[in-house]
Amino acid sequence: MVRAATCLPIFTVLLLLGAGSAGACGGFFCSFSPMNQVSERILFVDRGDSVTAHVQIAYVGEAADFAWILPVPSRPSLAVSHNEVFRQLQSATQPTFLLEWEEDGDECGLLFPPFARLEEAVPTSAQDDGVTVVAEERVGPYETVVLTSETPEAVVNWLTDNGYQLGALGPGLLAPYVEMGMHFLALRLSPNRELGDLQPIAMTYAAHTPMIPIQLTAIATEPDLGVTAWILGEDRAVPINYRHVQINEALVDWFNGGFNYDDVVTAAVNEAEGGLAFVTDYAGPSAIMKDRFFRPDRWDLDALRRIDDAGRFISAMLRQGFPRDAQMQTLLRRHVPMPAAVLEEGVLRVVFGGDVEAYRQAEKEGRLQAIAERAFYNDIDAFAEWTQELVFDADAFAGALDAAVVTPLRETQELFGRHETLTRLYTTLSAEEMTRDPAFDFNPDLSDVSNLRTAAARWECEVDDPDSLNFEELTLVVTLRDGREVRSQPFENIGEVPRPLPVDVPAAAIIEQMDTAGDPVPIRRLTAVTETTGEALPVAFDLDAAYPNPFNAAVIVPYRVPELGIDHPVTLRVYDLLGQPVRTLVQDSRPPGRHLARWDGRDASGTPVSSGVYFVRLQTSAALLSRKLLYLR
Numbered sequence: 001m002v003r004a005a006t007c008l009p010i011f012t013v014l015l016l017l018g019a020g021s022a023g024a025c026g027g028f029f030c031s032f033s034p035m036n037q038v039s040e041r042i043l044f045v046d047r048g049d050s051v052t053a054h055v056q057i058a059y060v061g062e063a064a065d066f067a068w069i070l071p072v073p074s075r076p077s078l079a080v081s082h083n084e085v086f087r088q089l090q091s092a093t094q095p096t097f098l099l100e101w102e103e104d105g106d107e108c109g110l111l112f113p114p115f116a117r118l119e120e121a122v123p124t125s126a127q128d129d130g131v132t133v134v135a136e137e138r139v140g141p142y143e144t145v146v147l148t149s150e151t152p153e154a155v156v157n158w159l160t161d162n163g164y165q166l167g168a169l170g171p172g173l174l175a176p177y178v179e180m181g182m183h184f185l186a187l188r189l190s191p192n193r194e195l196g197d198l199q200p201i202a203m204t205y206a207a208h209t210p211m212i213p214i215q216l217t218a219i220a221t222e223p224d225l226g227v228t229a230w231i232l233g234e235d236r237a238v239p240i241n242y243r244h245v246q247i248n249e250a251l252v253d254w255f256n257g258g259f260n261y262d263d264v265v266t267a268a269v270n271e272a273e274g275g276l277a278f279v280t281d282y283a284g285p286s287a288i289m290k291d292r293f294f295r296p297d298r299w300d301l302d303a304l305r306r307i308d309d310a311g312r313f314i315s316a317m318l319r320q321g322f323p324r325d326a327q328m329q330t331l332l333r334r335h336v337p338m339p340a341a342v343l344e345e346g347v348l349r350v351v352f353g354g355d356v357e358a359y360r361q362a363e364k365e366g367r368l369q370a371i372a373e374r375a376f377y378n379d380i381d382a383f384a385e386w387t388q389e390l391v392f393d394a395d396a397f398a399g400a401l402d403a404a405v406v407t408p409l410r411e412t413q414e415l416f417g418r419h420e421t422l423t424r425l426y427t428t429l430s431a432e433e434m435t436r437d438p439a440f441d442f443n444p445d446l447s448d449v450s451n452l453r454t455a456a457a458r459w460e461c462e463v464d465d466p467d468s469l470n471f472e473e474l475t476l477v478v479t480l481r482d483g484r485e486v487r488s489q490p491f492e493n494i495g496e497v498p499r500p501l502p503v504d505v506p507a508a509a510i511i512e513q514m515d516t517a518g519d520p521v522p523i524r525r526l527t528a529v530t531e532t533t534g535e536a537l538p539v540a541f542d543l544d545a546a547y548p549n550p551f552n553a554a555v556i557v558p559y560r561v562p563e564l565g566i567d568h569p570v571t572l573r574v575y576d577l578l579g580q581p582v583r584t585l586v587q588d589s590r591p592p593g594r595h596l597a598r599w600d601g602r603d604a605s606g607t608p609v610s611s612g613v614y615f616v617r618l619q620t621s622a623a624l625l626s627r628k629l630l631y632l633r
């Protein structure tokens with residue numbers, strides 16, 4: 001039986017909203033123009049007779065005064081949450097689409113990508129600029145790069161030469177980190193992307209199941225608003241008044257890592273009645289979030305309290321790895337207020353070199369305040385002449401960090417330690433589709449859903465000589481888990497607007513209705529999916545390429561166990577270059593099929609290991625296989 005669902009309680013975020021402006025339009029509203037929502041992210045925690053919800057809203061728009069109003073069944077208990085909760089959840093559970101390339105190349109004589117095999121890649125160094133580019137990738141709305149160098153000047157020069165706007169960030173601030181041998185992650189928004197985040201709020205209220213009051217959002221929303229619900233409980237969570245959809249993976253842009261995933265999901269859920277459906281991005285152990293929000297040795301507030309200089313306090317805070325977000329900027333302004341003399345005199349001399357005309361131009365364009373803050377908070381010592389009267393209270397700042405950052409993240413980590421299963425459900429909704437508030441419950445009979453999606457891949461070409469290949473004519477053949485083959489030419493018309501999804505191919509492989517027990521009831525299936533018998537069982541033990549490799553936070557090690565009539569004892573262990581065992585990942589019998597193991601860069605005692613080369617070895621009674629891993633802290 002479906003348990004009674006209770007609406008997410010009311011809370012209001014007010015910024016400069018006058019009493020006469022509360023014109024009862026609901027949802028996002030302000031005095032003059034609506035503040036449109038572009039994504040909604042919520043973490044629900046099932047407590048039996050109550051629910052805790054952490055809510056984050058991203059938006060675009062210029063209006064300064066707005067409010068967010070939600071219906072309330074009872075008085076909620078409110079607390080502050082943190083954007084880091086959602087950043088870590090997004091990173092750990094985001095669906096990943098991985099192509100498994102044929103080990104011995106193909107008829108075109110190519111390895112993947114057409115330039116090298118991933119596991120054989122090593123950091124490429126720009127020999128003339130003193131910088132090693134460890135990794136480059138697109139992460140969400142960002143373009144990111146990870147760099148190492150022996151000099152801070154080389155890092156600054158490389159970033160500047162590659163279009164990164166550093167402002168007043170110079171070699172002096174980077175020098176201590178270069179000396180420590182640290183890596184540098186740089187990111188910027190990808191072209192035509194904008195993103196704003198409200199500070200998340202956590203609330204606990206009496207309810208038996210989570211519900212999202214999405215109908216109020218319809219008054220001010222972007223088309224195809226992304227709605228992500230992470231639900232923490234003892235079993236897998238399911239939508240009970242929306243359909244559930246499994247996407248047609250033949251439409252996924254596998255070559256670009258599922259870059260069009262949102263488009264495929266939007267098209268798939270739109271095929272359900274009224275466009276009301278969710279997909280499951282991940283359902284499995286909540287241990288995937290272990291130590292991601294908080295660990296006891298992550299921050300040292302007592303050490304910060306002993307620093308009586310504002311500049312050294314900020315540098316120490318950055319070295320400890322406190323989140324660098326809008327909330328931190330607010331705390332900096334409050335506890336280290338920039339003196340008026342810095343803006344009026346210091347910035348003119350330090351940033352603009354006394355160029356009054358450039359200073360006035362920045363002031364006229366409305367950029368002066370941002371320029372001044374960036375320069376001041378990145379290097380307070382440079383403005384010592386104008387900060388002699390600055391009073392700094394380290395104890396108060398450390399206390400604010402504890403209340404706003406440390407405590408919320410510690411409490412969130414503790415929540416994950418008390419619940420076994422995490423589910424991530426996702427959909428997109430436009431205003432006209434927001435006619436029903438989605439409600440969720442739990443089903444103990446359903447299997448886990450991995451956020452790793454894999455498919456086999458090979459190249460086809462019409463020439464025998466690899467040196468005469470025309471990349472635009474290369475055909476990529478992707479074989480899905482259900483046996484279907486998808487052919488495309490990913491290098492054809494490269495640089496043009498991405499091709500839209502075909503209108504004559506269903507985006508939903510399966511549309512089904514879920515309940516609190518038993519298997520889903522199918523509403524519609526693709527014929528090809530209905531007839532599939534699933535992925536064929538392996539015929540031999542195998543150790544697939546680990547990913548990502550090189551890695552920083554964690555690496556996934558896929559391995560295969562053949563169908564020989566019995567379960568097989570398997571040992572999967574990590575070794576260092578001296579052949580000493582570091583960590584045992586698997587030591588147990590495993591049924592036939594493909595399995596995944598995860599290594600987080602820690603040894604058997606839980607201590608982080610040093611950066612370097614390691615080997616993972618699969619040992620059974622019939623096989624001894626190994627792969628190289630490159631760990632970059």
